[in-house]
Amino acid sequence: MDLRKIWTSSFTRFVQGTTWQRVIIAVVYFLLFTFLIASNLFVSKLNIEVGDPSPQYIPAPWDKNIEDIEKYHRDQEEAAKAVQPVYNPDEDYISSLAQDLSQAFTALHDAMNSAQDTRLAKLKQTQPFALMAEGDLSALMRTPAEDLNSAEDTVTAIIIGRARNLDSGARTQADVAALKGKIMKDTEQSALSDPLKKFVQTFINAKVNRPTLLLDEQATEKLRNQARAEVKLEVHRYKAGQKIVGIGDIIDESTYAVLAAYGLIDNRTPWRSTAGIALIVLGGMAAIAVYVLQYKRANLEFKKMVLIGLTMALVLITGKGIIALNLGGAEYNALAGMLIPVAWATMSIAILVDVEAALLGSVVLAVFVALLGDPTLAMSSGIQVGLVALFGGLVGVHSVSHLSQRSDLARAGLYISAVNVLTVSGIALMSGMRLTVWAVGVLLGIVNGLASSVFTVGTLHWFESGFNITSAVRLLELSNPNRPLLKRLLMEAPGTYHHSILVGNLAESAAEVVNADAALVRVGSMYHDIGKLKRPYFFIENQFAQDNPHDKIAPTLSALIITSHVKDGLELGKENKLPQPIMDIIAQHHGDSLVSFFYHKAKEENEDVPEEAFQYDGPRPQSKEAALVCLADSVEAAVRSMKQPTPGRIEGLVRKIIKDKLNDGQLDQCDLTFQDLDRIAMAFVRVLTGIFHSRVEYPDLPTRGGNHASNAAEGTTSEDAKASGAPVEAYEASDSKEA
Numbered sequence: 001m002d003l004r005k006i007w008t009s010s011f012t013r014f015v016q017g018t019t020w021q022r023v024i025i026a027v028v029y030f031l032l033f034t035f036l037i038a039s040n041l042f043v044s045k046l047n048i049e050v051g052d053p054s055p056q057y058i059p060a061p062w063d064k065n066i067e068d069i070e071k072y073h074r075d076q077e078e079a080a081k082a083v084q085p086v087y088n089p090d091e092d093y094i095s096s097l098a099q100d101l102s103q104a105f106t107a108l109h110d111a112m113n114s115a116q117d118t119r120l121a122k123l124k125q126t127q128p129f130a131l132m133a134e135g136d137l138s139a140l141m142r143t144p145a146e147d148l149n150s151a152e153d154t155v156t157a158i159i160i161g162r163a164r165n166l167d168s169g170a171r172t173q174a175d176v177a178a179l180k181g182k183i184m185k186d187t188e189q190s191a192l193s194d195p196l197k198k199f200v201q202t203f204i205n206a207k208v209n210r211p212t213l214l215l216d217e218q219a220t221e222k223l224r225n226q227a228r229a230e231v232k233l234e235v236h237r238y239k240a241g242q243k244i245v246g247i248g249d250i251i252d253e254s255t256y257a258v259l260a261a262y263g264l265i266d267n268r269t270p271w272r273s274t275a276g277i278a279l280i281v282l283g284g285m286a287a288i289a290v291y292v293l294q295y296k297r298a299n300l301e302f303k304k305m306v307l308i309g310l311t312m313a314l315v316l317i318t319g320k321g322i323i324a325l326n327l328g329g330a331e332y333n334a335l336a337g338m339l340i341p342v343a344w345a346t347m348s349i350a351i352l353v354d355v356e357a358a359l360l361g362s363v364v365l366a367v368f369v370a371l372l373g374d375p376t377l378a379m380s381s382g383i384q385v386g387l388v389a390l391f392g393g394l395v396g397v398h399s400v401s402h403l404s405q406r407s408d409l410a411r412a413g414l415y416i417s418a419v420n421v422l423t424v425s426g427i428a429l430m431s432g433m434r435l436t437v438w439a440v441g442v443l444l445g446i447v448n449g450l451a452s453s454v455f456t457v458g459t460l461h462w463f464e465s466g467f468n469i470t471s472a473v474r475l476l477e478l479s480n481p482n483r484p485l486l487k488r489l490l491m492e493a494p495g496t497y498h499h500s501i502l503v504g505n506l507a508e509s510a511a512e513v514v515n516a517d518a519a520l521v522r523v524g525s526m527y528h529d530i531g532k533l534k535r536p537y538f539f540i541e542n543q544f545a546q547d548n549p550h551d552k553i554a555p556t557l558s559a560l561i562i563t564s565h566v567k568d569g570l571e572l573g574k575e576n577k578l579p580q581p582i583m584d585i586i587a588q589h590h591g592d593s594l595v596s597f598f599y600h601k602a603k604e605e606n607e608d609v610p611e612e613a614f615q616y617d618g619p620r621p622q623s624k625e626a627a628l629v630c631l632a633d634s635v636e637a638a639v640r641s642m643k644q645p646t647p648g649r650i651e652g653l654v655r656k657i658i659k660d661k662l663n664d665g666q667l668d669q670c671d672l673t674f675q676d677l678d679r680i681a682m683a684f685v686r687v688l689t690g691i692f693h694s695r696v697e698y699p700d701l702p703t704r705g706g707n708h709a710s711n712a713a714e715g716t717t718s719e720d721a722k723a724s725g726a727p728v729e730a731y732e733a734s735d736s737k738e739a
Contacts, residue, residue, distance in 0.1 A: 022302060026289075029309040030281060036316040037371045038277045040323070041270035048265065050256050054245040058264065060238040066261050068234045068254060075231045080224035087171055087213040089164045098160050100207050104128065104199075105152045112141050112148075128206040132198065140195040151196050158186045159204065163212040170211040179212065180204050273376050280371065284364035291360055303467050304353045311345035311463075312365055318344075319372050331437050337373035337385030338424065338444040342366060343396030343416045343452035344459075347409075350397045351456075351471045352463055362393030380431065388423050388445060395419045396452060403472040406457075413453025420445025470579035475519045478527070478582070485530050485576055495541030496532045499636060500525055502691065506632035507625075510683040514676045516624040524585035525629050527578060531569025531586070535561060555602035559595040559614045566590060566616060581625070588626040589633055591666040592618035620669045627670040628680065631658060635684050645692040651685045 048054070107126035111119045120137055124130045129137060143151070162168045162183050170179040187200045238244070238258070245255050259265045292305065319340035327333050342365050350358035366389040374382025399412030424441040427433065433441070464474055481487070489497040504525035511518040536542040538549055538561050550558045569586040578586075592615050599614035621627035634657050639650055658677055661667055672680075 033281045034278045038274040054249045058244045060242045066236045072233045076228040079227040083223045086216040086219040090214045128202040136198045169213040171213045315345045334381035335441045338388045341452040342389040342393040344455040346393040347396040347400045347456045352469045355401045358397040366390035392416045413450045417446040417449030470581045475523045493536035493542045503632045507628040510680040513679040521625045528589045531565035534568040555598040559598040588621045589629045590616040591620040647689045654684045
């Protein structure tokens with residue numbers, strides 16, 4: 001029992017996917033991606049606080065200048081608090097005091113000049129005289145006029161001077177009492193009379209009742225900022241291996257700051273970050289799923305979706321191991337993620353699945369890799385790794401989007417390396433990376449590109465076999481003329497081999513104008529008639545001046561031999577493990593058309609002969625590629641049988657053959673439009689007129705020996721020499737070849 005066949009068959013059935021299988025696969029990939037990305041959150045960092053004993057001896061991982069930022073901020077605030085606030089006199093309030101004082105002395109002068117009996121009553125109408133006793137007022141009015149004038153100047157100088165003075169003025173309401181005390185003290189020490197001193201006391205009690213200085217916030221903040229700027233940042237130089245803390249040592253604030261600066265402490269719960277990573281993974285998978293459902297539902301099979309997830313998982317698993325590498329220091333270890341070969345996945349997806357899906361996969365995978373490098377997004381290393389992954393992945397997709405030869409994969413590795421170097425250099429310029437660190441990053445970027453190419457080449461065969469997908473690389477391998485089947489075809493059925501090459505040229509030119517898979521069409525054409533290897537001489541293109549064996553057998557047997565080349569081709573293809581798309585072309589390149597020549601020949605002998613006995617088994621072409629091979633096969637054989645192929649006759653025949661195939665229903669099950677058929681006809685005509693162009697007939701010229709060289713026009717077909725004179729369609733079994 002072949003275990004490999006059993007495994008392949010079981011896996012193929014599984015990846016065809018029922019609804020519950022799709023859900024299971026999606027959940028498995030979701031959990032796998034989340035686990036791979038978030039697992040680093042649960043290891044390697046200390047969960048300690050200030051005042052805890054250290055659980056281990058911790059040396060400095062690498063040389064680093066540790067800046068005590070917290071102490072720096074504390075010192076700045078202390079310096080700012082030490083700055084004395086700037087106060088300015090409250091000019092409005094002080095002016096109001098001066099005006100009230102002036103009005104009081106004016107009222108005193110007026111009262112002294114008024115009638116004796118009305119003086120006191122008139123004086124009490126003005127503050128603060130209403131608050132003074134009559135005896136004090138009477139004594140005050142007995143002050144000589146000349147003393148009163150000098151007293152006004154003295155009182156004004158004392159009150160306003162003290163109120164305006166930045167040292168003695170009241171800054172707050174609590175300072176008002178002290179200001180009053182200073183004014184009274186100055187008054188007591190002055191030469192003023194006692195009545196005037198009483199007046200000053202009453203005035204300040206009545207009028208000086210709030211702060212006389214205002215805080216200048218702008219000037220104060222400016223001084224505080226200057227004080228903060230003068231504070232120096234303390235920098236401690238740690239050498240690699242230098243002790244930070246020993247086992248059991250109490251973690252103080254400065255030690256904690258050093259450990260945090262090295263990124264050795266994480267007191268956050270990992271589950272919160274894990275939940276965030278899970279949401280991002282879910283968003284990335286949803287983006288791919290929505291894109292496929294909306295734009296690629298008809299083209300991307302479930303097995304290809306499984307393949308996309310598998311390639312992404314392999315990259316993340318590889319990245320998990322790469323992240324764990326020790327490159328000789330934390331600065332270098334932070335660059336390890338630049339080795340993750342994201343382009344391996346994106347190139348594989350582009351080759352095996354779809355270019356547009358690969359572009360979207362590049363973006364999603366770059367986000368995943370960035371999180372893999374830094375799950376908490378606490379440092380810039382994750383973003384740096386993500387940028388390298390993004391640009392490398394996109395360039396990888398572009399490099400293989402038009403894969404035409406195996407060397408393109410090697411060239412893709414060089415392109416990825418080049419863009420990685422540019423990306424790393426840009427990151428280095430922006431982040432101020434040291435020269436040695438930049439050099440290591442450049443080296444990792446180059447290795448990344450080359451490794452992506454090598455991994456793609458190494459895994460492509462296994463992806464193709466496991467998921468039964470035919471890639472452009474596989475088609476390139478099958479088109480090699482040294483392949484066993486093609487070599488046999490050339491040696492045993494040379495006419496069929498050259499016919500297949502011409503069919504490939506025709507079909508490929510048509511594929512390019514209708515957006516079909518040109519590589520598949522060409523390779524399918526090369527193998528479409530391999531069934532003729534079983535009985536090559538029963539087909540006219542392989543009969544070289546021999547008797548026609550069909551002249552000696554019944555038409556029904558001839559038709560059976562002709563139609564069996566399809567079944568024989570499928571058996572040969574299965575034995576040689578040809579991919580399914582090639583097998584489909586072999587099976588469908590004649591559809592269920594009628595072997596008309598032998599059918600009509602049989603009807604001459606028996607009118608009741610069943611038509612079904614002279615039909616191919618089908619099925620009719622199901623794809624553009626199979627339809628193009630079907631049309632090119634008929635057109636090439638029919639045009640080859642023409643006696644005088646002019647461009648006009650070739651175009652007329654080509655269009656007639658396409659019309660006959662259409663009317664016969666052979667094109668009903670493929671998605672070719674009428675516009676496509678017109679473009680196909682023009683492409684066929686363009687190629688055929690280049691092959692069957694007119695020739696110049698050379699005259700007979702005498703040779704040196706007197707003989708004549710008879711040079712007929714070039715391009716004579718093998719059909720011209722056939723003995724039976726039967727049209728070529730009898731042996732190819734295609735209605736369109738009867739023209």
